[in-house]
Structures are given as structure tokens and as C-alpha cells.
Amino acid sequence: MDASTYHHGNLKSALLEHAAAEIEDSGVEKLSLRQVAKRAGVSHAAFAHHFGSAQGLLTALAAEGFTLFGKALSDARNRDCPQDVDQLESSGLAYIQFALDHSQLFSLMFSSKLPDFSDPTLDEASMKAFQAFIADVHGSNVLEVDGPGGIDTVAMGNWAKVHGLATLLLTGRMRSVLSLDATQRTQAIRQILANDGN
């Protein structure tokens, strides 16, 4: 926007913003760096210095997504009184709601191998979000426990259920749930999360 300056000032965050916007209405699969650059009013090779490669941009974007995700979860936890509600329902709904609200970002974060998940920043952001979710639901930090006896299978099962529901809804499966209107759908999701399994 600032055409007067040769140096943009904060190009890095500007590119991230535009990339996020571009992704959210065109899909992750067909993201074009050149398009994003044009949208930011900058040359097509301006990325290199800030992100290295396209993967660098997507990695940063995914990391940003995970901190946003973590915030959405903690917001839900703070909003709902811990005494009154079932935390699995509350946090699970927030988990799923985030997936539906930021569908493209969510699929970048989870259903793609485009970002570099070994990147320390991304790794830390994602772990933080997961830990927070598990802690909210179970009151303990179970992700770091390993060894055969140490795994909290209940926590894993709940996480899997919530995550599976989110992705199945996101990818257009579960049409009987998707065809419901907003309030009925929320109700249905609540019921699915609440049920005992068998």
C-alpha cells in the first residue's frame, strides 16, 4: 500500500495476511505466491528474503494458525464456567467450531504435508495447542507421557473423537449432520460428543 517507500516496512506480516486471505477463499491447494505478491503490491521474488521458499511461508502460516487455534480453545474454557458444563463438550465444540470457521487454515494445519512440521516454531505452537486441549478436558498433561502403560487412552480417544468429527464435517461427510441448521447441528454435535461410545 505504501507506494512511497521502497522498503515495505512490515512485508513479512503483510504477506502472511494476504496469503491467509487468499487461502481462505481459493483453497490451500491452489495458492499462488505470485498472486499473493501482486495482492501485496510487491514483486514476485520478495518472498525469498523473508520465508526462503514457499514451504517457509506455509510453515509460518500454519504456526500462526496453531496459536490462533490455541487461543480459541482457551477462550472457550474461560467463557464457560468450569463447574456447569462438561469440558469435553465445551472444548470439543470450540475445536470443531474453529475448524468450520477457518476451514482452509485448518486443513493446512492438519491435512497437508506442505508445511515443515519439524520446524521448531511450528512444532512448539502445535504442541502447545494440543496440550491445552487435553489439559482442559482431562486436567492433566498426557501427551508427553509415553511407554505402554503410561498412555492415557481415554484422553486419546476423546481427542480422536473430536478431531475426527471436525475433519469429517469439514470434508463434507456426515451429510445428515451437515444438512441441519446451525442450532440443531450444534445440538447434534453435543450429543455425539456426550455419548459413551458403546
Add this chain to the structure above:
Amino acid sequence: MDASTYHHGNLKSALLEHAAAEIEDSGVEKLSLRQVAKRAGVSHAAFAHHFGSAQGLLTALAAEGFTLFGKALSDARNRDCPQDVDQLESSGLAYIQFALDHSQLFSLMFSSKLPDFSDPTLDEASMKAFQAFIADVHGSNVLEVDGPGGIDTVAMGNWAKVHGLATLLLTGRMRSVLSLDATQRTQAIRQILANDGN
């Protein structure tokens, strides 16, 4: 292979095979039609007549994947005696095992928007597989039921749990489970599936 013939004979299925192979060791994200064509010993534009576009190929590949998926599930059902075992564990394990064995194909089928899921062939193949899974676990066809009271929330919950576990394992989350050796991991998955939730 048959260099003597100008007309390949069964190029369509040959291209599908090579594409599947290429995907499985290079990933879905970076599939190149030209590379597949070269591998099949054919020109880069030979696709057009058989699949139309790249999406056509991926759609056919996904459809093939779903029938394969359905067969893996029914195989598991037939192998394990229905009386002895918990069907959720049996079918769930087969579901997850398929995901781990054909990881790239699985992510094409579920975690991508590259295929055209409105394609009748693909739609039918996927629905068939899902129906079979639900029927195996619950003995009834619940996917077609809709309306607020008609949804089988227990079946949905179990499906979500199994699918979530598959995708979380596939994308490298749940490290404490992934770090186990094969038999211990199977045991852990079994436990996660068996637990009641709360």
C-alpha cells in the same frame, strides 16, 4: 511397456497404476502428470482423452481407493468371527491399518479437495465404504437417516473416533503411540477404541 503398439491398449488403468505408485512414494501434493506419463512410456498429453484433466485422474484414483478401502473393511469383517470380537475394535483396526498402509492414497481420499467429490462414481464408492463400516459396527444403515431425532449419535461418535485416530496417527500427532513398536501400538489402539469415553 508394449513399445510395438502405437495404441497402448489399456492405458487408462496403466496410468492409474503408475499414478498410484508415484503418489505413494512422492506424496499427493507433488504429483506430476508429466512424470507419470514418462513412467508409463507415453506422451505428456495422453491423459486428456482418458481423464480430461488432472482432477479427472485424481477423482478416478480416489474412487479406486474407496473400493479398495471397502474391500479391506469387509475382509476384516469376514476374517474375524463376529461372535468373539468387538466389531468396533476389529473394523476400527482395519480402518486405521488401511490408512497407515496406504497413507498417501488415504490422504487423497480424505484430506484433500483435489478430486471431484460430486462425481457419481466417486460418491457411490465412498458412500458404499462408509455404509459398510457403520453397518459392520452397528448392524444398521445409519448414514441415510437424517432429521434431528433420526441421527444415530453413537454410530457417528464411533466413526469419528476411528477416523480421528487414523488421521492423527497419519499426520504424525500422537507421538507417544507412534513411538511404540507394532504389537504394542496395536494394543494401544485397541485400548483407545475400547474405552467408553468418559
Add this chain to the structure above:
DNA sequence: GCGTTTATCTTGCCAGTGTCAAGATTATTT
């Protein structure tokens, strides 16, 4: 048998992509 039509595959081109190298421009430091 032969000629025509149809299906299949190739060649050549196009606009578009991400990446790299070299240079221009501005900020920062010394």
C-alpha cells in the same frame, strides 16, 4: 477387399508456477 469414420496418442505451443542470481535501492552501523 477398400474407404470412411472414430478412437487413441504425439508434437508443439501457451500462460502460469516457484526458485535462483545479479543488481538496484534504502537502512543501519561505523
Add this chain to the structure above:
DNA sequence: AAATAATCTTGACACTGGCAAGATAAACGC
């Protein structure tokens, strides 16, 4: 004020998928 570093542009490269026009082979009608 000079030197250095950071930032951005320009131009090229190899590669991608899609399209048009033509070559080749098969199938069909007679």
C-alpha cells in the same frame, strides 16, 4: 560521510497442466 547490511526488483530458468492440430491405428460399413 563511508561502508556495510538489509530489503526489494528484474530477468532468466526449468517445470507444470491444458489446448490445438496433426499423426497413427483401429473399427465399421459396404
